[in-house]
Amino acid sequence: MRKLVLTVLVLGLVGCMSVPNLASQPKEIAEDELSNYWEMVSDSFSFNSAISYKGRPDGYVKIRYLIDSDGEVHDPDVVESEPEGVWDAAGLKAVKKMEFVPASDNADRMPVYVSTVFKFVG
Incomplete structure (x- = not known):
């Protein structure tokens, strides 16, 4: 019985994981090229927990991520931040809120x- 419960739990977790839909091999692009491929659905978004960020020093986070063939964001990874670690969670939260539609081209x-570089003010 334990094995059955464990197997069902593992399969349930694997089934909930989001797998990128890739129509072709992903291409590495610069941030200024993004509008040639994908357009953000919304130009801005906000956080509901601004109080938790109050008092932090100004900074930035650079995050690399995949936009799949459905316009969904996958595999975000912090590649650079200043001050290191201070705004990483906020940057990752921002990336997860982004939605894209294909550009006309x-x-x-x-x-x-x-x-993408996200700038934060404490």
């Missing part, structure tokens, strides 16, 4: 890897 829905 991206009819093939080319998946891309891109890095």
